[in-house]
């Protein structure tokens with residue numbers, strides 16, 4: 001395992017830097033080779049290795065690419081450079097694309113790309129940007145799920161900070177030391193505890209893969225400088241026994257600690273991170289629902305943070321629902337306020353999405369109670385009602401309480417079919433982690449009662465998705481308005497090309513992060529999240545709207561992220577949360593232009609020294 005225990009990290013740092021290190025820490029200190037290579041530590045050793053094996057300088061003659069673009073490079077002598085093959089950037093990209101074609105397994109493609117990212121971020125991001133539609137499913141959902149499950153087996157070196165609860169008292173020291181070794185401070189941290197990775201359960205330290213995957217999209221989709229990204233996993237054990245018993249497992253081989261202990265660790269992390277990296281946005285990712293809500297509640301007014309699963313997902317689905325509901329109401333002639341939404345799932349994602357979607361109804365003039373009344377949530381015990389046995393016994397998880405139905409007159413509805421019969425919804429949303437849970441009779445019934453049924457099976461990865469695009473088309477005679485969490489290919493249905501929507505928070509989290517950074521917002525408010533959803537719904541081109549799409553096409557993600565970010569900036573300004581006074585008074589278009597100008601691109605000299613970063 002390449003994880004550097006403090007002793008070896010100390011040794012490295014002592015060798016290469018003047019940074020004094022305390023002798024007391026026994027913490028696990030792992031330094032990223034891709035994102036945030038310290039100026040003179042592991043980057044140096046790795047760079048020497050790279051120079052021997054990966055000739056890839058500009059026009060073939062330059063030094064090996066730096067581990068972090070435009071920074072931290074270790075220049076080689078001219079003589080050594082001349083003794084290497086002359087490989088152009090174009091050749092490197094073509095070679096990588098060829099290697100990807102020659103690698104059939106998605107997991108192996110993921111591994112190949114991870115190695116390239118660690119060794120040559122600019123090549124990695126030029127490949128991703130050249131073909132985001134085909135490579136997002138490799139570096140992100142669904143393949144990233146398998147990569148997290150097999151993380152310890154396919155481990156190819158440290159990718160971020162792996163912080164163990166056993167070292168929690170050293171967190172301030174670890175992060176402060178780490179910060180001191182960096183040339184550029186991180187702008188976005190994505191942190192997980194690995195406890196609920198997609199719909200795959202508790203993967204412990206393997207959750208690092210999701211932090212890395214999200215940050216890949218911050219760069220590729222949002223235009224963040226890779227040097228400004230820091231993936232973190234907080235290792236507090238895992239409740240998945242097979243992982244704990246795996247001799248290759250790299251994390252703590254102990255059951256996961258309870259919420260009280262986790263909260264203490266989280267508090268230390270948030271404080272240490274805010275002190276070490278005061279200008280950073282912290283994105284919470286894939287915490288199990290109870291912890292996700294507890295941490296969001298605790299930190300959203302004190303730190304510049306948001307929870308991607310609750311708020312990011314809420315935003316992206318509100319954005320898609322705005323488009324879908326309008327199309328459905330146009331087809332049915334029924335008012336927008338008539339929409340009724342049934343959710344399968346009552347976790348952080350479902351509750352977060354339902355709460356955010358209420359804004360759709362509020363925008364039509366409904367009160368909070370009237371808006372809430374348009375939602376029915378089902379968990380493993382059935383529809384959440386005031387008379388259900390666990391509710392009566394006071395055992396319902398706190399985050400679900402808001403959506404308890406009080407109007408069911410003592411009748412219980414156990415299955416999705418029973419709820420659909422009872423409610424006659426216009427929209428079905430799946431956040432249940434249950435593959436195939438939207439069965440044919442339910443979908444056919446929705447199609448029988450709606451001209452354009454809205455069906456959003458959002459669980460990730462594809463192996464947990466409630467309904468495939470193909471079945472959705474077939475069981476609704478092609479009338480479905482569809483968005484899934486993981487991607488499906490377009491399908492030619494009765495001679496017409498049908499493009500599925502991908503209702504995944506990656507359409508908004510880069511914009512939320514960028515908007516928060518650009519505005520210098522002190523916190524990320526609910527209004528900023530809702531603004532991101534509205535901006536997303538307005539980001540479609542006339543052609544995309546004409547084609548009936550619910551979301552903008554992925555190949556425009558940078559433009560879309562800039563628009564989403566501008567919406568977030570404007571909302572921060574309205575709320576008086578912004579500190580970037582130079583952006584005040586700019587129109588939305590001017591803001592979008594400013595944001596686009598600051599987007600990082602591989603091989604373009606827009607390094608922090610020449611262009612102020614976001």
Ligand SMILES: NC(=O)c1ccc[n+]([C@@H]2O[C@H](COP(=O)([O-])OP(=O)(O)OC[C@H]3O[C@@H](n4cnc5c(N)ncnc54)[C@H](O)[C@@H]3O)[C@@H](O)[C@H]2O)c1
Pocket residue numbers: 196197198199200288289308309313316344345346347348349350378379380381430431432433434437458459460461464484485486503504505506
């Ligand atoms: N598309 C996106 O952008 C996006 C974003 C966030 C989460 N998700 C996905 O949403 C899913 C849920 O995430 P979460 O954090 O809420 O997880 P969670 O485990 O907290 O919630 C799952 C919920 O589903 C319920 N459930 C499970 N099986 C069920 C069944 N057969 N019938 C009815 N209810 C059932 C559980 O009771 C629980 O309330 C995951 O698969 C995740 O990948 C997607």
Ligand SMILES: O=C(O)C[C@H](O)C(=O)O
Pocket residue numbers: 141197198199286308309459460485504505
């Ligand atoms: O990671 C994703 O693809 C979306 C979401 O954050 C999830 O947890 O499923």
Ligand SMILES: [Mg+2]
Pocket residue numbers: 198285286308309
């Ligand atoms: Mg997530």
